[in-house]
Amino acid sequence: MRYRKGSEEHHCARLEENISVSASSGIPAVYYSYRDNYQSVRLTAEYKGVIRIESMITATGEQGELIQPVDGPILFRTRRITDVASNLNEACTGPTLLHIVGQDEDGFSVHLESILARILRGRSVTELTRRTENYLRQNTHLLSTVSRDQVNDLVDQMKSTKSAHRRAAVRELASYGSCVVPLLRSSLTRNDLDAEQRARIQSLLASRTRVDEDTPSSLAQLLAVDREHWQILAKRMDQSQWLVANDHVMRCGLESLSP
Incomplete structure (x- = not known):
């Protein structure tokens, strides 16, 4: 794995972006944050440990969180900080992101599709899930x-x-x-x-x-x-x-x- 320790920031009228990379015993950790007028996202990946992505939609206050532990299933949940019951308070688990998208495509698209497309250099996890599901049905x-x-x-x-x-x-x-x-x-x-x-x-x-x-x-x-x-x-x-x-x-x- 190739990485460079240090921090970088990018600020403009539309967005703020920060990334910091450190290492322990040659194992890197990444801390990343992104904010624009629509959404704020924070990603942490610590020394071969838990990967966590947290998202909040500015206008609605809806929150999304994905947690991938070292062992065990991925957890994805969305919630509203309110006393009123909401269908946005959902949670699902699965061993892969395809399981998560299959259970809550709308929540995944709102909170994670954009950031993961950037990580994957433009590839859409949602689109890949749909195409895989079609392949399974047809073959x-x-x-x-x-x-x-x-x-x-x-x-x-x-x-x-x-x-x-x-x-x-x-x-x-x-x-x-x-x-x-x-x-x-x-x-x-x-x-x-x-x-x-x-x-x-x-x-x-x-x-x-x-x-x-x-x-x-x-x-x-x-x-x-x-x-x-x-x-x-x-x-x-x-x-x-x-x-x-x-x-x-x-x-x-x-x-x-x-x-």
Whole structure:
């Protein structure tokens, strides 16, 4: 990673912008703020720790906050500082930004789309989410169908008394690519795993970090066996699309989608 420690400011009639970069043991931290007549945004990313983006809309006082911890799901919430009940007081969680956009596209667009488009050099997370969802709807039959039972059987094989069998299980799980990630994450909730199994699963997850470009097809493969995302998407499907999606989910050994 390339970075330069220090601070910079930019002020003009339309906006104010500040960024500060520091480092500890070679690990950078970023503190960024932006303000214009419409919105103020503050972003912090501290030494491989929590990433937090806070937004406030000047005219309405509506606030938005995204928190991404080191481990665990991303949290996104919007709220109004008022005693009156408001439909702007919402919260959702998910392992990726695509899950967040799928649940609260309006709130995401208001608070985060602009700042993330700047970070991603003009790429729209909302547009990428829509295109990925369309790809999933139209190409369900082309997606991976690795099943929960297959993954659980290979996780069990990691406990074999023969080291060759344990290594073979790891190789086969690695061969599935990014689509196996949601099932591996889910397997960590099992209470019958020993220390070696957990270590091997965590190592596999760490090695699944993607370095390819985010495209609708690559993201669709990542989400192919992610029931949580299919359930989010199911709310915007017609009956025929839902039936195809549910058949795919069932073939992956996952719980049937809710209507």
